[in-house]
Amino acid sequence: MTRKRPETYRTRQGEDILDYLRSAAGRHVTIGGMVRYFAGRDGNIGQSTIYRHLERLAAEGTIRKYVLGDGKSACYQYVDSKAVCREHFHLICDRCGTLIHVDCDLLEEIQAHLLLEHKFRIDLLKTVLYGTCDACLSAGTEAGR
Amino acid sequence: MTRKRPETYRTRQGEDILDYLRSAAGRHVTIGGMVRYFAGRDGNIGQSTIYRHLERLAAEGTIRKYVLGDGKSACYQYVDSKAVCREHFHLICDRCGTLIHVDCDLLEEIQAHLLLEHKFRIDLLKTVLYGTCDACLSAGTEAGR
DNA sequence: TTGCGTGCAAAGGTTTTGCATGGCA
């Protein structure tokens, strides 16, 4: 009421991090990768700064946080069109880690079905389906571990 | 195939761990909780033993490992019927943590569809769908997100 | 007796936190 107080400051580090995430849109990035990326270079960014930014951005919905099956590597991905990504499933190949967006009518059916028949409202932002992607299916026919 | 050589030994620790998991069936337990549970008491069990057992049991399919949304807590839950659990989806309510087994024809369709149309072979042992369960939906508010 | 299982502790890895300084508004 008194005076406008900025809740967040715009900083070079924040911009750099967002730039990096945007440039990697479509791919997923790990926090460790970003720490390494920003470590040695000119505009060095400390890891705590990166952690703090990613946490904030994920909370805002600007980026999406994925936890891979093993629970070890948290991945983030820039979400350009939040609305769209709310409406489809995400697949992750547990061999190569590729993130696949699947937009498909059948999958919408699932949501409806789960809600109606099983009284469960699925959260597509959190849900990731694990399995093996096309490339890895062809490539590692016998590589199953 | 002679069944002479035992691949695993039956030990007190292994039994205790399995007992604990069975007694907690229906709820999810964290590995940290188990370490603490077995730490001080009589039949003390070292944490590496617990880790090793849970890893094995999860690989066998006797228990299921899943990671909650925040990616911090790996949870395990005893699974009674392995055969069945390979063939259906699992839902986890991100509010109360309840694990729900869903066996449904529509879901089989999905597997087939993903494989045929999207060339993705889903792994039902690893996949968990996140969302909100009936009870929490009724209980109600939109506290999530 | 054989060799897997166990326990302890150390090692590895990831994420969080404390605190003094830097920099945006």
Add this chain to the structure above:
DNA sequence: TGCCATGCAAAACCTTTGCACGCAA
């Protein structure tokens, strides 16, 4: 100038690993 943001390092966690001894079969 007021305060949030930053960086560094330490702390806090979580999980894995090495190794010698115990114990099931």
